[in-house]
Amino acid sequence: MSDSALVLDNVCKRYPGFDLQNVSFELPRGYIMGFVGPNGSGKTTTIRMIMSLARPDSGRITVLSQQMAENEIRLKQRIGYVPENHEFYSDMTVAWTAQFVGRHYPTWSPERLRELLEKYDVNPRKKVGALSKGTKAKLAMALALAHQPELLILDEPTSGLDPIVRRELLSDLLEFVADGDRSVLFSTHITSDLERVADYITLIVDGRIAASDERETLLERARASNPTASIEDLLWACAKGGR
Amino acid sequence: MNINVSPNNPIPLYQQIADQMRAGILRGELSSGDPLPSIRQLANQLLASVITTKRAYSELEAEGLIITRAGLGTFVADLGPDAIIGLKKEVVMERLEEGVRVARQLRLDDDETTRLFLQALDGSDEDV
Numbered sequence: 001m002s003d004s005a006l007v008l009d010n011v012c013k014r015y016p017g018f019d020l021q022n023v024s025f026e027l028p029r030g031y032i033m034g035f036v037g038p039n040g041s042g043k044t045t046t047i048r049m050i051m052s053l054a055r056p057d058s059g060r061i062t063v064l065s066q067q068m069a070e071n072e073i074r075l076k077q078r079i080g081y082v083p084e085n086h087e088f089y090s091d092m093t094v095a096w097t098a099q100f101v102g103r104h105y106p107t108w109s110p111e112r113l114r115e116l117l118e119k120y121d122v123n124p125r126k127k128v129g130a131l132s133k134g135t136k137a138k139l140a141m142a143l144a145l146a147h148q149p150e151l152l153i154l155d156e157p158t159s160g161l162d163p164i165v166r167r168e169l170l171s172d173l174l175e176f177v178a179d180g181d182r183s184v185l186f187s188t189h190i191t192s193d194l195e196r197v198a199d200y201i202t203l204i205v206d207g208r209i210a211a212s213d214e215r216e217t218l219l220e221r222a223r224a225s226n227p228t229a230s231i232e233d234l235l236w237a238c239a240k241g242g243r
Numbered sequence: 244m245n246i247n248v249s250p251n252n253p254i255p256l257y258q259q260i261a262d263q264m265r266a267g268i269l270r271g272e273l274s275s276g277d278p279l280p281s282i283r284q285l286a287n288q289l290l291a292s293v294i295t296t297k298r299a300y301s302e303l304e305a306e307g308l309i310i311t312r313a314g315l316g317t318f319v320a321d322l323g324p325d326a327i328i329g330l331k332k333e334v335v336m337e338r339l340e341e342g343v344r345v346a347r348q349l350r351l352d353d354d355e356t357t358r359l360f361l362q363a364l365d366g367s368d369e370d371v
Contacts, residue, residue: 031293167290174287195250199294214294216257228253 004062005029005151005183011049011059018207020045023059025202025212030180032173034198034215035187036231038239042207043187044084047155050185051081064150077105080144084155086136090129094139097128098146105147116142134165141169145176152176154186158193166190170197191231201231203238210238244272248289256291260299268308268319269331279309279317306330 006027013020020042027033037043048054050061052068061068063075088097094117102108117124120138122131131139137157144152152173158166173184174197188194194201194215202212211218211234222229222237244267248259267273279300280288286296300317303309308330311317322330339360346356 171287171290174283174290174293177293178283178287180283192250195256196290197292199292215292216255216294216298219255 003029005031005064006033006050006185007060007062008046008050009060009062011046011056011061013045013049013054013056015045018042018045020049020056020207023204023207023209025209027183027185027200029183030177031199032177032184032186032197033200033202034194034231035185035202035204036189036191036194036235037187037204038235039189041204043204044155045207046204047153047185047187050153051076051079077107077147078150080147080149080152082137082140082144082152082154082157084159086140088128088136088139091127093125093127094122094131095124097139098124098143101143102146108147110146112148113142113146116145134161137161137165137169141172145172150182152182152184152186154184156188157186158188158190166193173197191235194231203235205235205238246289248291257295257298257302260285260289260291260296261302264299264303265306265308265334268303268322269327269334271327273319275319275321277319279319281316 004026008023008025011020011023018040023042023046025033035043035046045054049056050063050068052072055069064078066075068075089100092100098110098113098117102110102113114124117139120135120142122135122139122142128136128139137160141154141157144154157169161169170193173186176182177184198215200213201215201218203210215231218234219229219231222234226233244264246260246263246267248256248263250256252259254262264273264279273279279285282296282300283293285291286293289296300309300311304311308320308322309317310320342360343356346353346359351359
């Protein structure tokens with residue numbers, strides 16, 4: 001267990017009209033996991049529980065070998081989190097926003113941020129409200145990386161981005177895990193993103209985990225019956241089979 | 244050497260990587276003792292996952308084409324010219340056997356298959 005970046009063990013959460021049931025999966029350190037499911041299947045709810053923004057009714061969440069519930073602040077400082085909707089103050093500049101975020105992290109590196117903004121071509125003097133959608137996504141990514149986290153959690157990081165920016169982001173994820181110790185969990189419904197970079201895939205349908213395994217293993221199993229099965233086919237089969 | 248992979252290709256990604264590296268080694272573009280990029284470097288370069296790349300390497304390792312020395316990295320194995328020829332034959336034979344299997348499945352007689360084979364060698368595919 002100590003080799004895992006993230007372990008969810010039978011996590012349950014009941015909302016009126018929707019519940020997450022016995023969500024369990026494990027992400028080993030040094031790898032990228034894609035978290036896939038149709039809209040409304042529970043991806044964001046699960047991620048919010050990992051980030052302790054919602055409390056599970058039962059079950060355990062272990063992040064970087066520690067219990068989130070007991071070490072929330074210290075653990076969050078080791079996680080880079082990019083939520084689905086970037087909440088920035090649109091009248092403030094990129095530089096101000098960075099300073100505002102950086103105050104919360106003892107490991108914040110202004111040099112690293114400068115490098116990232118330069119690489120992503122984000123002008124620090126611009127107001128955040130004036131940035132394009134793609135540039136805002138890059139800013140969110142830069143802010144998540146500047147405190148040098150051990151685990152990156154991204155909620156739909158590629159949705160609405162053009163193919164060039166998407167590829168750049170995927171390549172950054174690979175670079176992030178290149179040291180063999182840092183890990184990534186990213187949710188998406190763009191299954192083609194997973195076909196390249198995801199080592200592990202967890203499929204969630206209607207609040208239940210339909211499958212969670214190495215991507216190649218999942219595909220191989222699916223290809224026994226359909227030789228050209230893709231992750232999209234798998235998702236389709238799980239979604240249709242469950243209803 | 245240059246490797247290109249595409250998730251749109253129905254051949255699994257790890258197979259695409261292994262096939263191209265194998266071809267590179269057998270054609271002599273990579274020679275005995277040449278260092279190969281680390282799994283994580285190559286994954287990054289190809290925009291492919293770490294496990295995919297690892298699998299390509301283990302396949303080539305199982306075939307004896309590359310070797311990993313703990314702490315030093317991965318290298319092209321020490322293959323003599325005879326071994327290279329043997330491996331080339333093995334790769335081609337596998338494809339030919341696949342052709343024979345299809346021919347027999349379709350109940351084409353062996354003389355006809357032989358003619359097709361010679362035609363394929365000529366590069367003339369008229370009257371197939």
